[in-house]
Amino acid sequence: MTATILVILLILFAILGAPLFTILLAVAMVGFYSQGIDLSAVAIEIYRIADMPLLLALPFFAFAGYVVGHSRTSERLVRLTQVFLGWMPGGLAIVSLVACALFTAFTGASGVTIVALGALLYPALMQDGYRERFSLGLVTSSGSLGLLFPPSVPLIIYGVVAQQMGVGRVFTIEDLFWAGLLPGLLMLVLLSGWSLWTNRRMARTRKPFSIRDALAAVRAAIWEIPLPIFLIVGIYSGYLAISEAAVITAAYVVVVEVFVYREISFHQLPAIMRESMVMVGGILLILGVSLAFTNYLIDAEVPMRLFTLIQRLVSDKIIFLVLLNLLLLMLGAILDIFSALVIMVPLILPVAVSYGVDPVHLGIIFLANMQIGYFTPPVGMNLFIASFRFEKPVAELYRATIPFMVVLLVAVLVITYWPRLSLFFL
């Protein structure tokens, strides 16, 4: 009885907007207390953050992403993709998708893609003759495209959370990045295909490919072009550990944007550092307290009970996956991606593994669903960012993003029911 009241109270606090880490902390402390465990166990659990070498990647990728977000990299990226892809029919739509995917992978789906790239692409799309609703939907839904490509921070966090569970087979973060490659490309291809089809009657203003423009665009971005190549080669070849790649990336980006392009002054750096560490602090704190929370859940055998309960209702792997997709889509609309990862992965992973789902595949399913959650009504974060940025009512964005959501749902179904796509390289 008391437990039920407590749970209801905590849920109430959560939906009223109490910081999520305080909710998780309260659950963990009450749980430890009820089991007669000394509450300083909470401190021990949070301290475990320092035992996770992988987390080193987090502050550096975050910082690098913020530096890139503050410089004019977005302009150079659009220019570059435009000269190389703009000559194709429907080129600009594809340009937008590719540029957003690259930028989001690098900066994290923190909404900066919509603010920095969307602001360039939206007027350009309209000028090119694309319908307003299509253009809005495209830039809004592309704000979370690219979550499956390296060096996506949510994918790293999934790996960290899943690994400390010790359930299912052991895998590396590199495995996750390999697994995300084809599903991420599938999303890009499907969205591009749909963009071409829906605009097939549009009068085309194709720009012919010009070698001079191409060279100029390459020259403008010459210092930034090596970065994705270095990251992709370094990570996929296994030559660099993720954390090493992160450190080098951060240092390189600072040198290039501050000293070569001079778009960020030296005095701006502390503020950018603070901004990025605020994000990192939010994630790390939630991760830390979730370690305590997870520990309590495992002690109380919650995943085990959950599994027996679900197995009584669902015996089939396919039906389990259908339900999983529905659950994740719903969660994605309510929770932000990091909270969803640290709360739901410890509950879902053991259950999913018992149904024979590969943990790497589960990670891809998880993120693919969450990606749609970013622009699912009523509270998908990117809807509000886009509404603010483009000065459009949120309801208009709900309508604009629907077709993109349908296309991505098709992608999610393919990703979920065709594990080979994710596990092809493993």
Added chain:
Amino acid sequence: MTEPTASSRLMWMLQITHRVEDMIIAVLLTATMGLALYQIVLRNVMGTGIVWGDILIRLMVLWLGMAGAMAATRQKKHISVDLVTRFLSPGWRLVSEGLTTFFAGSVCFTAFYFCLQFVKSEYEAGGLAFGQVPYWVCASILPLAFLIIALRYVIQFALILARRLKATP
């Protein structure tokens, strides 16, 4: 010249602590980056490395994270669900903000107390984290961070109360 009021003096002091915090974050991040780069160079070029380097770097990430969490509290940028507040009237929003801030502050004070117990017991046990650095020093960021976060929630709660009192004379 007017005498500075108590509240303006308090604000000034808060701003100083914010500056100090920002500087600590910048210095820590730069130092972590420098040390990590140095380790990479040592490992790949010389084939050696500082033995305790990796442990120290991981600890610095913990410290950075906690410092970032303190700053996040002051900027109200902690991750939250927040499903209903945007549909509430301003008056009710203030009530809900007050409730959640009070709740958050209490939880953080409790966490501070037990983290302090943890550090105390580590101090008595006297274990070393690396080199000559005792374990309790490394862990001391936890009670410190929770104390500052809790105090910030107290300040935010007081400000909400003040606004509420002003709204209903």
